[in-house]
Structures are given as C-alpha cells and as structure tokens.
Amino acid sequence: MKVEKISELTTNRLSVYLRCLNELLAEGKRTVSSDKLAERFHLNSAQIRKDLACFGEFGVRGVGYYVEDLRDHLQKILGLDKNHRVGIIGAGRLGTALADYYGFTQTNFDVVALFDNDKGKIGQRIGDVDVFAFKNFAKVAKKDKIDVAVIAVPAQFAQSVLEEVTKSGIKAVMNFAPTPLRVHDGVKLKTIDLTISLESLSYFLSHVNNINGNN
C-alpha cells in the first residue's frame, strides 16, 4: 500500500475494473480472480494485482477478490461515492450534446449549468439545464457548487476560459478544444483532442497498405 504517486494509467484501469465488477455483480458472481478479470478485457493479471495493491490488500489468497467488496473499494478510491456537479462552457452542439450525455449521470456526474456568451442562448433551457452568461461563471459556480468544468468552446477561446474557470476555484477541468492549454498547479486538466485522434486514424489509413497487420 503506497499512496505516494499513482500513475494515471493505473487510475484509468481502475475505472475499467470497476465497470467490470458491476457487470460481474449483475451476473451474481461473488468472487473473481485476477486471472478471470484479466481474461475479460485482455490484460495481464499481475498488472491488475499491482494496480489494486496500490490501495490496500483487497484480495484473499487462494480465493481471489470479493466482487461487491472490491467494487465498493474502487468506488470509494475513485471518489465516486460522492456526487460531482458539472458546468459546461460552450452551449454549441458539442456542449449541449454533452449536457445530456448519459455517461455523465451514469457515474455520479450531474450537469447543472451551461455557459455561453451568445445572447440568443443565455436564459434558454436545454434539456433540464439553464444557460447562463459566461461572465457570471464564478457566481453561478459558487451558488450551484460546481466542481468540474467542461470546456466546449472553439480553440482560440479555450485558454482564457480556462483562466476564468481556474480563478473561480474549480480544480478539475475537461477540455474538448483541440489545443494544448497551460494550467495552474493543483488544477487537473484532461484534454480530449478529437483532432489528434482523427489524424491518428488518417495516419493509419495511409500506412496500413504498406505495413499491414498493424494494430
């Protein structure tokens, strides 16, 4: 058990394990071994054991892991035992699509507000979420206890939006603008850059003929 420095690769895998444990639970399984888990998504069983060992000794030798017990631990570790309140900046197509993305609600994330500069959008209600003026972000964030911000604005505005968001005390930000952002210490930024992903597919398509069998 060393809480020191956990790699993000590890925490990402914890999410995957958690998902799998929920499935196993639904199937009525009581226990599961790291080998069985490793089979499901093809992964190395030692890695699973190591990942889990970062946070305690959850397993029982000769038996494996108790599914429900481990599920509860992972939920706690990932902070999914408490709710998170999300504010989305940018009420364009992407922002509004995310606002009712079922993946949010699925994992204790509630989208509680949208923000935009467009007068035509401010004051509207999209799904069951109100659109506020971005200039009121700090105020609304405080009142609505927002703890996660999602940036869904064009790239050229992303950095200044991030500054504003950071100033309001938000510590976790998800960015969809295809641009690298500078972030202050103590703030966690996660950028989902679709452009890079697309270009990676493009690269593959124009090299698959030569190299082939590539994964």
Place this chain on the structure above:
Amino acid sequence: MKVEKISELTTNRLSVYLRCLNELLAEGKRTVSSDKLAERFHLNSAQIRKDLACFGEFGVRGVGYYVEDLRDHLQKILGLDKNHRVGIIGAGRLGTALADYYGFTQTNFDVVALFDNDKGKIGQRIGDVDVFAFKNFAKVAKKDKIDVAVIAVPAQFAQSVLEEVTKSGIKAVMNFAPTPLRVHDGVKLKTIDLTISLESLSYFLSHVNNINGNN
C-alpha cells in the same frame, strides 16, 4: 529514417507539430528550430527531432526546419493530403453534435452520412447530412466511399455495430461508447472513453487534498 514501427505517441505528436507549424506559417515564420518548437508546447527538443527523423531528414544543421516544407511533409505523412469520408453511427445528441464538429472539416474529414435504427430519424436531414437506416450501412458506405466510421451508440450495441462496420470493409473506427471493443486485425480502433476521463477527474478531486501539487 526507419518506417518500421512508429509509436502512436509519435504520430499523436506529429499532429501537434503540424498544428503549430500552421500557426508559425500564419505568423510568417520561414524557419524554426526544434528548440523553439519545444518551447511552444513544453516538450523536449530531442524528442521532436527523433519523431521527425523517423520519416526522413527534414532539417538543416545550423538552420533548423523550413516551416512550410516541414508542414507539407507532415501533412503527407499523416495522410491529410487526401480527404476522408466519415459515417457516424448513432444519430443521437452526440452523433449529431459530431456531425457538424468543426474539427472534422478542419482536417479533411467530411461527415457524409449518419446512421440509426430509429424510424423517426431515418430519412431526416441533420445539418447537411442524411440519416440512413443502419441496416443499409454497407451499401451506403460503399456508394458514398466512407472510409472512417464513428460509433456513437450506447455501449451495449457498440460491439455488434463494430462487427457490421468491419464487415463492410471499413478500416478505421472511432468509438465513443464507454466499453472496450474487440477488433479484427488490420482495423484501427480509437476509443474515446469519456467515462474514464471523468472518473480520472473524480479520483483527482478526492485525492488532491492529501497529495496536492499533483498534475
């Protein structure tokens, strides 16, 4: 110059370099050194040189790289000199949002068709894209020369959609369903799992107090 096995980490960075070179070009810069590039997004200059060296000797010792020249090379390497035609499966909020995501058009990706099983959506026109019945995917894909598929359906349908898409000969797939998918050899799958990203933020939020300064 070794075209053997290029890491995806490398190709992802090529995308970033390309973006930067376009900016430099817009600023009227003629040449740029790996040091200067490394400064812009904070990265190691040796890494940039190594990445580029995978594909040829584009630089000039004592000078650096010619911006326009390198830009053209990277565009070619990433396969962005030709257009790609995208079909999106799932005409829900996310699918339709992606349909007019400007990031697509920005990088030679044209969304040419949406697919769904919902009778109410089939035949509609969203933006300037038609919605087709998914059962006609192979036919439409062939006729419209689709070479990239985007999966934007609920997780439980994602695998079977992928099978169908693969059967039609598509070699590049982007998946937004929060579930790991099994893919055939020779098909490139890129999964954007928002759930994992969110849970990673959640993890950070519940550990930042203890660990702090974490990035």
Place this chain on the structure above:
DNA sequence: TGATGTGAAGCGGTTCACAGCC
C-alpha cells in the same frame, strides 16, 4: 557557430516468476 541526427543512459510501466498465505 548553431542546430540537426542519434547512440547511450535513464526512467516508468509492464510482465515474469515465485514466495507467502488461505
């Protein structure tokens, strides 16, 4: 001189293999 291209060292993450415990 100045910046590239690259072998070598360093580092972090994954896999192996086995001691330890149920």
Place this chain on the structure above:
DNA sequence: GGCTGTGAACCGCTTCACATCA
C-alpha cells in the same frame, strides 16, 4: 492446490550528450 502480493527482469519511451554537418 490456488491465488495474491511483490521483487526482479524486461521493454519502450524520453532525455541527455555529443559527433556531425551547413
């Protein structure tokens, strides 16, 4: 016997440092 927890080996990516060349 079976499975966990973990040191050691391994592997790939990043960084360093420098020979090389315009």
